Amino acid sequence: MIQGQNGWPDRWVRSEREAAIASRSERLAAVFAERAPKHDEEGSFPFDNFADLRADGYLALTVPREFGGEEASLYELVLGQERLARGDGSTALAVGWHLVQLFHLRYTGSWPEALFASFCREVVEHGALTNLLATEPSTGSPSRGGRPATTARRTDGGWLLHGRKTFSTLSPILQQFTVTAAVEGTEDTGEFFVRRTAAVRVEETWNTLGMRATGSHDVVLEGAFVPDDEVIRLTSGVRHPAEEDTGWLLHIPACYLGIAWAARDWALDYALTYAPNSLNGPISELPHIRRQIGEMEAEWMTARTLLYTAADRWDADPDGRLSMKGEIALAKYTAVNAAQRIVDLAMRIVGGASLSRRCPLERLYRDVRAGLHNPPMDDIVIAGLAARALAEREQRVRQPGGAQAAGPLS
Template identity: 35%
Template sequence: MSLDVVTAALAEHAAEHDRDASFPHDGIAVVHKHGLLTATVATRYGGEGAGLARTADILEALGAGDPAVALVTAMTLFTHAAQAREPSWPAELYDELLAESRTGPALVNALRVEPELGSPVRGGLPATIGRRDGDSWLVSGHKIFSTGALALSWLAVWGRTDEDPARVGSFLIRGGSPGVRIEPTWDHLGLRASRSDDVHLDGVRVPLSSFVTGGSADLRAWNALGLTALYLGVARSARDWLIAFLHERTPAALGRPLATLPRFQAAVGEIEALLVSASALVRAQAAAHDAGLAVDAGIGKLIGTRAAISAVEQAVALVGNNALTRRNPLERHLRDVLCARIHTPQDDTILAAAGQAALSQHSQLKEQTP
């Protein structure tokens, strides 16, 4: 199966879903049909056991077709990847998820962000609380930016218990459970079809076994490099549209396509250099991570997402008004690629960590010098 086939199928309806901010059920069905939604399920569970490099290739292809589909898919792929590396889901619940995945798309996402707390990576405890009631938890809370919320089969809701001391972990909740309410708040610049709406939980009853505190598998590299590949896919589509436009655009005064002019050839070369080098870095880091080597995936994300954004911005500047016309996809690609900046780790965190590491290394070397 060629990933290009999936890219083309997703691209057919991407503009429509973006315009209407409608969830791309058809695109998710395509991903499921081609077995990509469960690519990271471990071989011991009967899956492909895809590593990060394979996952990055998948997400780049999906991102080139419809980045909203790609983002929703990424959340499910990351869940299976975490379970493959350090199981945290109770066996009976994960068996249910796998059984659902065999008959149709079974989407999963970890809901972590809250209105008061913001991103949990910045510190703090969740306000979402599970109160024990006999052999169940009653879970209440409010999650925002919950990608694919309305279509999720399972919600892994980050929260804490009402115990003393409290435990922090995730409540595994079936989508559509009584007490789960989706508020359609998503009205975003880009990735509009991802439907990253608010989720309200009002006394949602789940078994005690549905609260898990394990699953500390380090997926930071997966998150950083996988999502970077997604946005490089967006930039690839922007480049492809630009190239077609330059071949087709023949000003009357010129009498030949813009693609024949050295100025445009050099400009496309700049874009190509950005994307080729960034993709090579992401692929190399992903392969190294699969091989068990340490990689600074934050740097990979920084360079890769900046390259993707810059490539699309340069394409827009080169085309002019036609680039910002809604009937042309370049306008949508620009809006979508800008979303690359919001994902964890964010640029300030990456740069601070890199700077601290470099400065610390210098100090250590100085101390070791006789």
């Protein structure tokens, strides 16, 4: 166990490499926390934060070593992202989508080899960023399975893309990104590597309750040209098994637990120092405050244990990754809902002062709400867990000599 901040042991930091990843994120988070209120108030994109991320090499965290990156494991990615989000959830979530694109591509190999190698070098040498733009007004979240309304039409030497993508996180800073589109005249869909040109327009539509600085505006494609050698793939819907692996989703709960961590610490500091003249000491001595702190800690410890255990198991068991979809989804469901409760408890501890725009808890409360709308959604997680439980039980009952199904209660 490696010592964390202030010399306290951090049970989740297990090596010097992990300590370095954690330390960098904590250092950056301290800077980002100072800027977060202004970006939140303005709804402005944190270009200054991304300049720091680029300078510190954080954008290459998940790039393979062969291209000069750090090739972070899933555990290391979670470790870095949770700590980064303590400073600014918007920045952590936004850069997380870039990091997991590269992370996922390391395992799926779904990009043409030359294109992937070239882009990885751009990330390492120049701090290039990317994201997958798939959500659309008419289809909603791609996790629901809708066919893209964006179209790709064949032309000489490549394809022309027309359509609109929503929730396009990082759009103010992206110079290249991938886009899903329906291939005109067929039932196929495609994934295309799009470079920002005059045929790509960003409409600044992102004006939200929370996560106001992610730059998740609409991106409009008006005949964007993609040459044949930058077509990632065309498919009739059959996916490679590696594509079904969902381990990369853990960057989402890591982010929201980081936000909750910031709220927890702020509430603890407040409880230890706030002493109204009606008391003989700080409010941390009051039984009901201690109860709320204990409840907050129980939520935090449970969610982090599930998150880091899932990430560690994913790293350690490559052959079992496809069977972990339920555990990965549960880690997200548990962490995001725990984060809601942690921030709520933090605000109860602080009281009415937590509603002030001068108090960071007000922003953290709004930011943490966004986790409910990141994939996988709660209803999908619960439905999936129910289906798995029923299928496993049904299979066990049908096996020769298996358990007998329970009869109706009398």
